[in-house]
Amino acid sequence: MHIDLSGKRALILGASGGLGSAIATGLREAGADIAVVGRSAERLQAAMPEAKARIVADLAAAGAPDAIADQALAALGGVDILVNNSGGPPPSPALGVSAEVWKAQFEAMVLSLMKLTDRLAPGMVERKWGRILTIASSGVQMPIPNLAVSNTLRSALVGWSKTLATELAPHGVTVNMVLPGRIATSRVASLDAAAAQRTGRTAEEVEAASRAAIPMGRYGRPEEFAAAAVFLASPQASYVTGTTIRIDGGMIRSI
Ligand SMILES: NC(=O)c1ccc[n+]([C@@H]2O[C@H](COP(=O)([O-])OP(=O)(O)OC[C@H]3O[C@@H](n4cnc5c(N)ncnc54)[C@H](OP(=O)(O)O)[C@@H]3O)[C@@H](O)[C@H]2O)c1
Structure with missing residues (x-):
């Protein structure tokens, strides 16, 4: 199967590193024009020099979705593929998280992510073709200890994404989620370091214990994760919508 995304325009959030930049690279290699988002112009330039637009924005800022949509539409002329991705929250137990943090x-x-989708989905509907991907976490299927904010808030995205998929299916727009298990990025390295500090182990010991719980016996590579996202963004995935795909080396034991 040859995936050809030439003529398609993709906006990828959180693309100055990790999973987002691997997806952006995969989409670009398949021929798409890409615009990428992150908080640092330098990091975006270093990671994605070939992007048509590098949009500096902090998703935590109230005006960010409109600013991102305006810049992406100006640079690309339209967005056919939206990859909703964000930074991860700090680790914590469920009990005692402040209202401010929530x-x-x-x-x-x-x-x-919802506001940005609201801005960009109407253009996809009008053109009768679109792909909306949201990156979450295996924690929405099996909550990860001490990642209460991630487990909780990302589960809201699952309900939203599934509802949206039903609404947009008649218009040729697919809506899916991709759930990473443990993919080797700086986020996972910092979570391992935090767990090491919390439990009095070394980061290597923490990683070894994590690997032991993964049937593949290793963390995934960002490009292995990105391959699934590129497929979901492709014309070939035209009948796949409303689903969540885990890329986890078999880590989640349920069906
Ligand atoms: N890797 C995994 O195995 C795994 C597992 C479960 C869930 N996840 C989740 O999947 C997402 C991506 O994971 P990752 O491993 O690629 O994380 P990562 O290595 O930390 O990368 C996050 C990306 O998002 C950008 N970013 C962070 N906060 C932002 C903000 N407020 N506004 C705009 N951009 C922001 C970062 O760039 P700047 O810092 O330059 O802004 C970076 O490009 C994260 O939410 C993570 O929690 C990952």
Whole structure:
């Protein structure tokens, strides 16, 4: 199967590193024009020099979704593929998270993605073709200890994405989620370092214990994760909508 995205225009959030930049690279290699978003012009330039637009924005800021949509539409002329991705929240137990943290993380991780989708989906509907992908976490299927904010807020995205998929299916716009298990990025390295500090182990010991719980026996590579996203963005995935795909090396044991 040859995936050809030439003529398609993709906007990828959180694309100065990790999963977002791997997806942006995959989409560009398949021929799409890309615009990428992150908080640092330098990091975006270093990671995505070939992008048509590098949009500096903080998803936690209230005006960010409109600013991103305006810049992406100006640079690309339209957005056919939207990759909703964000930074992850700080680790914590469920008990005792302050209202300020819940609200701020909801704004950055959930509301910003919904608002941006609200701006860009109508153009996809009008053109009768679109792909909306949202990156979440395996924690929406099996909550991850000490990642209560992620487990909770990303589950809201699952309900939203599924509802949206039903609404947009008649218009040729698919809406899906991609759930990483443990993919080797700086986010996972910093979570391992935090767990090491919390439990008095080394980061290597923490990683070894994590690997032991993954049937593949290793963390995934960002490009392995991106391959699934590129497929979902492709014309070939035209009958796949309203689903969540786990890329986790078999880590989640349920069906
Ligand atoms: N990797 C995994 O195995 C895994 C597992 C479960 C869930 N996840 C989640 O999947 C998402 C991507 O993961 P990752 O591993 O690629 O994370 P990452 O390495 O931390 O990358 C996050 C990306 O988002 C950008 N970003 C962070 N906060 C932002 C903000 N407020 N506004 C705009 N851009 C922002 C970062 O760039 P700047 O810092 O330059 O802004 C970076 O490009 C995260 O939410 C993570 O929690 C990942």
